[in-house]
Amino acid sequence: MDSLGAILIYLTAAWLTVVALSRGTGTFRRGIARAVEQALTLVPRMIFALIAAGFMVKLIPTELIGRYLGAEAGFTGILIGSLAGLLVPSGPVIAFAIAAAFANQGAAVPALVSFVSAWSIFAAHRVVIFEIPLLGARFTAVRLLSAFPLPVVAGSLSLLALRLAEAIPR
Amino acid sequence: MSDEKAAGGFDWRSLLRQSFGPSFWIFVAAAAVMGVICYLVLGEKAFSSATARDSELLLDLLPRVVAAQIVAGLVWALFPRERISALLARNSGHRGLMLAALGGIITPGGPASAFPLLAILAGAGADRGILVSYITSWALLGVQRMIVWDIPLMGVDFSVLRFAVSLPLPILAGYIARRISIGVDPADA
Numbered sequence: 001m002d003s004l005g006a007i008l009i010y011l012t013a014a015w016l017t018v019v020a021l022s023r024g025t026g027t028f029r030r031g032i033a034r035a036v037e038q039a040l041t042l043v044p045r046m047i048f049a050l051i052a053a054g055f056m057v058k059l060i061p062t063e064l065i066g067r068y069l070g071a072e073a074g075f076t077g078i079l080i081g082s083l084a085g086l087l088v089p090s091g092p093v094i095a096f097a098i099a100a101a102f103a104n105q106g107a108a109v110p111a112l113v114s115f116v117s118a119w120s121i122f123a124a125h126r127v128v129i130f131e132i133p134l135l136g137a138r139f140t141a142v143r144l145l146s147a148f149p150l151p152v153v154a155g156s157l158s159l160l161a162l163r164l165a166e167a168i169p170r
Numbered sequence: 171m172s173d174e175k176a177a178g179g180f181d182w183r184s185l186l187r188q189s190f191g192p193s194f195w196i197f198v199a200a201a202a203v204m205g206v207i208c209y210l211v212l213g214e215k216a217f218s219s220a221t222a223r224d225s226e227l228l229l230d231l232l233p234r235v236v237a238a239q240i241v242a243g244l245v246w247a248l249f250p251r252e253r254i255s256a257l258l259a260r261n262s263g264h265r266g267l268m269l270a271a272l273g274g275i276i277t278p279g280g281p282a283s284a285f286p287l288l289a290i291l292a293g294a295g296a297d298r299g300i301l302v303s304y305i306t307s308w309a310l311l312g313v314q315r316m317i318v319w320d321i322p323l324m325g326v327d328f329s330v331l332r333f334a335v336s337l338p339l340p341i342l343a344g345y346i347a348r349r350i351s352i353g354v355d356p357a358d359a
Contacts, residue, residue, distance in 0.1 A: 005321040005329075009237045012317065016244040027247045033180065035243025039236055040189040046235065047228060048197035054224040055204035058216060091280075092319050093197075100227070100323045112324070113332045120309040130285035135292060135301075138352055143302050146347040150310070150339045157335035 042093060049097040057101035069107035078155035081111035085118025085151060095119040109162060114155030121147045234322040242314050246278040255287060258304065259294035267344040270300040274307025274340060278314040303344030310336045 020028040057065070069077045088095045099116055107115075122144070131140050209217040254273050261269050277284055288305050296304075311333060320329040 005326045006234050006237075008326065009234055009241060009317060009321060013237045013240045013244070016241055016248070020244050020248060023248065028244070031244035031247030032240070033243070034246050035239045036180070037185060038243065039239040040185055042239070043232070043235060044189055044194055045197045047232075048194075048201040050228060050231070051224050052197065052201040052204045054220055054227070055201070055208040058208055058220045059204075059211060092315065096319045096323045103324065103328075104223070104227075109328060109331065112328065113335065116320070116324075116332065117310060117336065120315070121306065123309075126281045126285075130281045134285050134289040139292070139298070139301070142298055142347050142350050142352050143305065143343075145350055145352075146302050146343040147306050150306070150336075150343060153342075154310075154332070154335050154339060158331055161331060161335060 045093050046097070049093045050100065053094070053097035053101040054104075057098075057105050060105070062105050065102060065105045065107055069102060069111040071108040073108065073111065074159065075156070077108055077111035078114045078152055078159065081107075081114035081155060082118040082151040085115040085120075086122050088119045089124035091123075091125065095123075110155045110159040113158040114151045117154040118151035121150060231322055235318070238318045238322055242278060242318050245314060245317075246283070249276070249278050251287065255290050255294060258291055258300060259296045262297055262300065266297070266300045267303045267341045270296075270304040270344065271307040271311075271340040274304045274309075275311045275313055277304075277308050277312060284308045284312075297348070299344040299348040302347035303340045306343045307340035310339060 016031075017028065020031050067073060068080050071077075073080070085095070088098065095116070099112055102115070103112055127140060127144075131143075205217070205221075208220060254277070258266070258270055258273055274284075277287065284305065288301060291304065292301055316329055316333060320332065324332075
C-alpha cells in the first residue's frame, strides 16, 4: 500500500523506544511485554481473518460492491456502510479485515469511513462485555442514542471534503 | 483484562495457549471454509488470484502491524492514567467536553483499559456529557487504534481523512447526551 504509513509507524516506534528507555523504571520492559503479548494474540488471528475476508469478498460480485458501496453510490453508500458497520459484533481483527477487503474491491472512501465509524461506536461485543456490566444499561442507552447519527455524519463530511478537494483547481 | 498481567515476566505457555486457543482455530476454519467455497463456486483461477492477492497483502502488512504493536505497547506503558482521570473529573461545561475528547484520543489500549477508566470517571462525578464524549472519542479517534489498525490496513490518506472529519463528533455526542432525558442515576434524573 503506501510506504508513508510504514515510515510513520517505524519512526514512532523508534521515538517511543528512546522516550521509554530514558524514563527508566522498567517502562520500556513493560511496554515491550505488552506488545509481545498483544502481537502473539492478534497477529495469528489477523492472518487468517484477512485470508477469510479476502475469499469472502471475492464471492460477492464486484459490481454489487461497486453499486452499493462504490463512488456512484454516494450517500446511499454511506447509509449502507453505516448499517454494515453496525452489524459487525467483533473486535478490530474482523472489522478491519472486512474494511480492507471492501477497499480492495472498489468501495468508496466515504462508505468505508462510515463502516469503520459505525463499528467503532457500536461494536456489540464491547457493549455486552464491558459497558453494560461496568456502567449500566441506562448509561449505555444514553451513549448509543447520543452517538447514533455520528457514522452517517462522518461519512457525509468525508464525501464533502473529497468533493471540495476535487473542486479545487490545481 | 490482560492489562495488569503484562507488568511481570512472561508466562509463555499460557500466552501461547491463548494465542492459539479456540478462537484462533475459528479464524483458521473460517479461512478454510471460505477458501473451499471460493474454489468450488468461482473455480481454480479465481481461487489462485485471491490467494496471490491475500499473500501479497499479508507480506505488505505484517512488518507494519508488528511495529504498530510495539508503538501501542510503549504508549500504553507511558500513559499517565491517574492524572487523566483526575483532570477530567475536575472539569465540566464546554471545556470539560473538549478535555474529555482529548483524553479519549490519547487513551491507549482496548476496551479492557478504556471502560474501567470510564467507570472510574463516572464514580469520580464526571457528568454524562463528559463520559459520552470521552468514550466516543476513544472509540472513534483513539490514536492507538489509528496506529494499529487504520494506518497499516487502510493507508495514511484514509486515516487522516477519517480522523479529521471525526474530530468534532465526540463533543457533539457529549452535547446530545446532556440533552437526553434518561436518568442515569437518581442524582441527575
